Amino acid sequence: MKAYRAALLRFDPAADPRQAAVYEADGLLVLGPDASGAEVVHDVGAWAALAPRYPGLAVEHLPGRLIAPGFIDMHVHFPQLNVIGSPADGLLPWLENHTFPEEQRFESPAYSAAEAEFFLDELLRHGVTTALAFATSHPASVQALFAAAQQREMRLITGLCLMDRHAPAALLNRAGPAGTDATEQSLIDSENLLQQWQGVGRLGYAITPRFAPTCSAAQLRGAGELAARYPQAWIQSHVAENHDEIAWARSLFPQSRSYLSTYDDFGLMRDRAVYAHCIHFDAEDRALMHATGAAAALCPTSNLFLGSGFFDYASAEQAGFRYGLASDVGGGTSLSPFHTMLGAYVVGRDGRGKAGLSLTPQHLWWQHTAGAAQALGLDGRSGRPAVGNLLPGCEADFVLLNTQATPLLARRTARAANLDELLFALIVLGDDRVVERTVIARSARARPVGPR
């Protein structure tokens, strides 16, 4: 067993997410193996109450530090790190001029492997321990990302990007050697990759139609059939991000009631289906999200950078569908969960055509940890793995935060009168400098990762 003494943050799963944080100013986190040998939280609580139960246990004492659940990025593009910060007149020109050219380079296994190492090290350095990530349409990019995540024992979900039309030829799925066309081959490749990686260690497979405009009806139908055959696998895509994108999707699938219902019509909405953006929805779309169990990945820095729009928190709450936060790098401007949480606060404040909301810092933090885990189906219900929290039984992925990482942050957190003020100071002033250590659950023992 291994133990840490520090301030501790976790979430009460039975509480209102707006006020669900449980904080110990002087806490003890005890880790140990579960029945399968995976490292999980064995015990957690106030130091004074717990310490007497563990006489002789070696404890790493970290005064002035805050231990919090590792962050979960619900939507990030591994092949877009190199185009972060590329300005464009909205989504479609951004894809065409910056993103599609860079993604073509991932045809090379060597390029993919080098980029996968850098991408995962950057996620960890920013405190992200679980990610649902896009790769490219090249199987080599998927293999590289899974292999690099397996080496780090990270909980990572990805899959082959399905796109058989409306993009440069070098980025479309390819025909197979035995005469199978590109569409058929992309589905064969997806199933092979799924069988190779789904459930291996902490890895998961996501069936990944990029978005309706780059997928033929046959490809969406095949993806839906795959999703029905493998209910434990995830589905990821994009929806209702940008007005031009929506008009394009509507013109290609006019028989569907809406852009979102196109995915439903092909069997692509269910538990473990995650749709990025979900901005320009109507009430029926929101009801469909709720009824099918699909979840939204909110990408505030991307939506602000590309001018896509503002997620409607109040309507989402009313409809009751699940959601969590995501960076959407390279459309997003940072891998830092602190930047994403601040972006979400700004998006919530949008008051044009509706009342602006002041999301609580606890709610923002929950959306990037316990709430995101719930949206991904990784919150431990019915024997599923649990991440995004530090309750007994949760996988031991956590961050060690320095609340005095910069002079202004030290000054501001010293003045924090309560937990909300402390969390808000970190959200507004924090970035990778705050993340002193990221710890990933190990089958044998916890080991710090990243450069520090």
Ligand code: GUN
């Ligand atoms: N829609 C389809 N592809 C993409 C992408 O790579 N990024 C974003 N933000 N939206 C998309």
Ligand code: ZN
């Ligand atoms: Zn995206």
